[in-house]
Amino acid sequence: MSRGRLFLLSGVLALAAVLCLALGASATPDIRSHIDRTYQRYATTADANLYECSGRPASVADELSAVREPHARASDRGTEYLRYDDDIVAIGPDGNRPCTIRVEDIRRGGYSGGAFIFLGPGFFPGSPAGGSGGGTGGGSGGPDGPK
Template sequence: MSRTALFLLAAGLAAAGIACLVLGISLQNRDIRTHIEENYAAYSRTTEADSYECTGSPSEVADRLAEYQSPEARASDRGTEYLRYEDDIVIVGPAGDRPCTIRVEDVRGGRYMGGGFIFLGPGFFPGAPAGGSGGSPGGPGGTK
């Protein structure tokens, strides 16, 4: 093989490697909040949460959202589905006169930090600061 052919082969392999890297990064950056914003109509935005209209049963909508991005925890309570993601709590259920809504709340604020979802069990406990009682970390499995 000539020197020119080897340079062309190396350039082709480098281009293919960069293309694979870009594709891999784009597939890994799934964000549930952005997905909901792009696919559902917002009807309310507050400092604590954003609310969106959806069609179908809450469990079907929650299944579609979980299919898009797998939640860290999932629970249901009286017809409402709760999906726990790294930065968000997604609540799918009826609200007022709307049979299906999606509410997205930030994990770092509002009800979650105050223990508002503790009744849902593992994966929904609020974490405590690392300097909890006895100097050990708080949160699930630690002392509070």
């Protein structure tokens, strides 16, 4: 094979790889859209949408995790938490509703302020979605003064 044909072949293969990557990325379902299509929204607040669900919160979290794998998952006092690129999804009781899905946009909600830090490292504000940073601490004291 001539050198020109090898360059042409490598260009075609590179283009095919880019197309496959784009198709693969677009085929990954958006969890917010899935929840909006699948569950009935009953309220919208300044920082979240709330949806009715049925069954145990852990089962609903399993179903959502099967649709799109979360970056982190934790549970606390009967509520399941799933962290995605741009969203925190909390599944648990809300008032007299035994199963509610709360979808909170990480960029708008209390996430950046560390509201979910108690859930562990995957929910720390310095997570991949660009929270408020996660410094090593040590803001005062010591012989050198404040850092």
